[in-house]
Amino acid sequence: MPILEARSLTKNFRRPDKASGFKGAVTHLMQRKYKNYTAVNGIDLSIEAGESVAYVGPNGAGKSTTVKLLTGILKPSEGTVRVMGRDPHAERIANAHDIGVLFGQRTQLWWDLPVEESLKLLKHMYGVSDADYRARIARFDALLDLGEFMPALARTLSLGQRMRADLACALIHDPKMVYLDEPTIGLDISVKDRLRAFLREMADDGTTLLLTSHDLADIEEVCERIVVIDKGAIAYDGPIRQLKAHYITTKTVHLFLEGPADVPVLAEKFPDYDWAAGEAPSEVVVTYESNRFTTAEVLGSLTSRLAPRDLSLSEPSIEDVIRRLYAGELTE
């Protein structure tokens, strides 16, 4: 039985339809008009216990609204959600005991008190025993260096420290299902790496994760499955591996030759590959279909016949694939 199941999940909102300027403001005051729009449109989503799922999409695609529907914050306009068998909105308090939520753009720390006070309050809220609390704080300290800013006022923390503290707040009760909405937003690379390592460890330990992020490195490092949402509807749902296998069908070799590269001559010599000039005069970019040729074959033929000074190998990133999915260039 899935830990989370959403069927035909839909959320409609009403927005003021107001013209700009003074006249628009006065007109709206006298004659209010609203426009309905659909933020989430008939989503079907099923997540098994222990899965780590990335939920991605462009800005305004409906990611955060979906998370709010799944966590019970919002009531769906249509459709159903069940998390561990419960309706998360109707049974909000019971559901909240079993989930952990991190909103990267909204802190759950009490702003004017030390981080430790926020964690202790959450300990009371979730009924965490003293022994479990100590053990979890020790673990967070080991993985997130929490100890260094536990006594600091939340408002004095750097963004990276704040996010680590917020993550500890979201996980202090050892939730079965964790929702992370943009957990690495605005963080520097070293803090991102540390958070990703922590999330990977959580996923390996069997915690069910739903992660939304614009940073696709988060997704590739932490998740096995990806759900791409666009305009409120699911555009792709499947393993990241499969997404890559399905859509990433070419690879690229950058060759650095001893002298200037003559692209037309090379293209004639190796007609099975696509050739293009590189950034440097001696650089040439070779693209081949990875389902026709193995990398070993390609490199073997190129190095034996051209004796390049250096080479590098690359493949389109998942970011490229998702960019093309957003743009509607790819279909499932």
Add this chain to the structure above:
Amino acid sequence: MASVDVALATISFKRKIAYKTTWVFSILFGGWSLLAGLAVWNHLIGDGELGGYDWPAMKAYLIIGFLTGTLAWAGSDWEMANRILDGLVAVDLTKPVDFQRARAAEYMGGMTASVPAAVLGTAAAVLIFQPAPPVSPLAGALTAFSLLFIFPLAFGISYLSILTCFVTQRYLGIQWAKDSMVAFFSGMMVPLALMPGWLQVLSWTMPFVHFTTTPASIYLGRVDTAGALGLIAAEAAWAVGLWAAGRLIWGGLVKKVTIHGG
């Protein structure tokens, strides 16, 4: 009271006293209002009386008004309102606590931070200005008991006012309206006895009257013991009624809540 309520109230208390300068300023400003009130009413009453208050009784009334005002204005309306306006209510709704009960614990914890200032200020004012004593020890005890209801009443009124933010998306005007209603209809600004009869009747139909007029009436013997118990029962009824109204409105709002942005 469950440990989570105590923990929320305690954290709110700590937040209030975290800003020590603001705390001290609020005490000084409260004291200044009392001094100004005493000067004005002394000038108006002189050796006579006004609305049934002679000068010692008016001093007692104003000191009770200082005490109740210090408590009533000590809640964290803006913190509650801002959580709705900024969308932080989303975070609150992911916690395994009843939303209204959690806000009540926080609000009353914040009010408790003003108790030392209210009690010390009142004690100092009593020593310095020598107001009329309570009409009887029982009246004094019933006055103290009636003052306890300021906590749930202040929360109930503030909670209903901040829930309007879901609709208005602004709190400033609502807060002004709420504060002026409390200040006027409680008798904090002018004793109800000095208002036209119809306004007095209107005031007694609202919960605000219990912030100052009720404790002062009990203290000064303007109502007998049965009347005092009746007023306390009315305070309790308002506290329950406001709580129920808050729950009813929240129940409707939470189904329609919209939180834009990530």
